[in-house]
Amino acid sequence: MTPFKLYILGCGSALPTLRHNPSSQIVEIRDKQFMIDCGEGTQLQLRRSKIRFTKLGHVFISHLHGDHCFGLIGMISTFGMLGRTAPLHIFAHSALRNILQQQIDFFCQGLEYEVVIHDIDPSVNKVIYEDRSLTVETIPLEHRIPCCGFLFREKQPLPHIRRDMIDMYGIPLSQINNIKNGLGWTTPEGEFISSERLTTPADPARSYAYCSDTTFKPDIADIIKGVDMVFHESTYSSEDTTRARKHFHSTASEAATVAKRAQAGHLILGHYSARYDNEAKMLEEARSIFPNTDLAAEGMVFDVTSRVVP
């Protein structure tokens, strides 16, 4: 199965602590890497994760609170110093465009690569990026300012070729793609071999949802229904529900409720408030609602695997 991984670079919230970095993640699908959010210090976390800077081509910013985007200009500047030439695409609310362009013009004169800023509308569920391997959709969230999550959907992989059959019929390698795409093969003697006989079924397409800062919003589940893995912010534990409502954040129980309603495969909690010394209580309360829950921590790498239907 081709890689579909989630690297946690930062999973703290707005106030800095010594335990967590502000929000940032890397999604790796079939050798391509996509960044979600870029809090202060993200480039150092990227270094620690051993991810090659050059592989990163796209950055998705959920909203314009500093803990999700203060790391952008530093990272853009560093990429310039490292001699990057490939464009860097940044997807964010339109308010970022002028702010970031002014910073680039001032701090990064002579930048030898293009920073392409794409405006997104966080209030609608819409595909904002597509390539041969995947689509990325916005997930409207409810926060103090416009905010959205991102849903990464892998496209249906092609079936696996049966080497034994290819060898047996002496089929040229040039035909492999056609066979994977459903065309059969006709032998020199005129016998037609269907592609089903020459392949084994494809791996299921996988999906990952990043639910950034939001108050409890159960209808997120309708958009991410059946998702294999979901990250949901869990700024507070349920004893601080009043605080969560006041600041437009969620509790661990609420994150678990969304995952349960969505019939997700795996829940990852993060965006922890600086008020807690550890997250054990949040994990416990989430698991009581949605057992397959884990806590994000800097440096962790999760495999996005197909949802196991109970």
Ligand SMILES: [Zn+2]
């Ligand atoms: Zn935040």
Ligand SMILES: [Zn+2]
């Ligand atoms: Zn926020």
